Amino acid sequence: MHPHLETFQSDCADVVAENSGPSEIVRRLAPQMRKLLRAAPEFLEPCHRLGRPDQYARNLIFAGHDDSLSLFTLVWAPGQWTPIHDHGTWGVVGVVEGVLEEQSFVRVDHDVDAHRDEGIELLPGGLVLLPPGAVATFVPNPDHIHVTGVPANRGPVLSLHLYGRFLNAFHVYDKAAGTRHLVEAEHTEPGDDVPRRVA
Numbered sequence: 001m002h003p004h005l006e007t008f009q010s011d012c013a014d015v016v017a018e019n020s021g022p023s024e025i026v027r028r029l030a031p032q033m034r035k036l037l038r039a040a041p042e043f044l045e046p047c048h049r050l051g052r053p054d055q056y057a058r059n060l061i062f063a064g065h066d067d068s069l070s071l072f073t074l075v076w077a078p079g080q081w082t083p084i085h086d087h088g089t090w091g092v093v094g095v096v097e098g099v100l101e102e103q104s105f106v107r108v109d110h111d112v113d114a115h116r117d118e119g120i121e122l123l124p125g126g127l128v129l130l131p132p133g134a135v136a137t138f139v140p141n142p143d144h145i146h147v148t149g150v151p152a153n154r155g156p157v158l159s160l161h162l163y164g165r166f167l168n169a170f171h172v173y174d175k176a177a178g179t180r181h182l183v184e185a186e187h188t189e190p191g192d193d194v195p196r197r198v199a
């Protein structure tokens with residue numbers, strides 16, 4: 001792994017090991033992500049830039065041995081979007097190339113129960129446009145819910161996504177039905193050229 005990535009992973013592991021809580025973790029890791037973005041031209045390899053014609057692509061850069069961290073590149077062609085989803089952990093996002101769009105959603109059902117899969121009421125929240133060099137963070141409250149992607153009339157995007165676990169599955173929400181279900185997400189491992197699903 002490139003020395004920039006080794007340093008970043010080590011710094012992240014140190015912050016997480018202090019166990020100071022999600023908001024403090026992302027507050028401390030956001031500047032580290034900004035620094036990593038500046039070094040991206042030096043450490044990004046062809047396997048990190050793999051895209052997909054059918055959906056946005058997730059390419060793993062590293063995952064911690066103890067499941068406490070993972071860093072992916074996400075590669076977006078114009079018109080590619082996530083479904084409405086959550087993460088089950090904190091996250092730090094940095095944009096390398098292009099302008100990434102994020103639409104947040106807020107859970108407004110009464111007596112919000114983080115483990116309930118029905119009776120979920122979502123309202124659209126704010127929207128942000130993240131240009132190259134931008135860093136955004138989120139924490140579970142009880143979970144951060146959003147849609148991310150690129151409109152069809154905008155250029156492609158490459159972004160870095162750091163999570164507080166190995167993010168291989170997340171809830172996808174059906175806003176109209178008020179439900180959600182767990183979805184396993186495909187990704188490429190370092191050096192792969194075909195996406196795989198890792199349970």
Ligand SMILES: [Fe+2]
Pocket residue numbers: 085086087146148
């Ligand atoms: Fe997300």
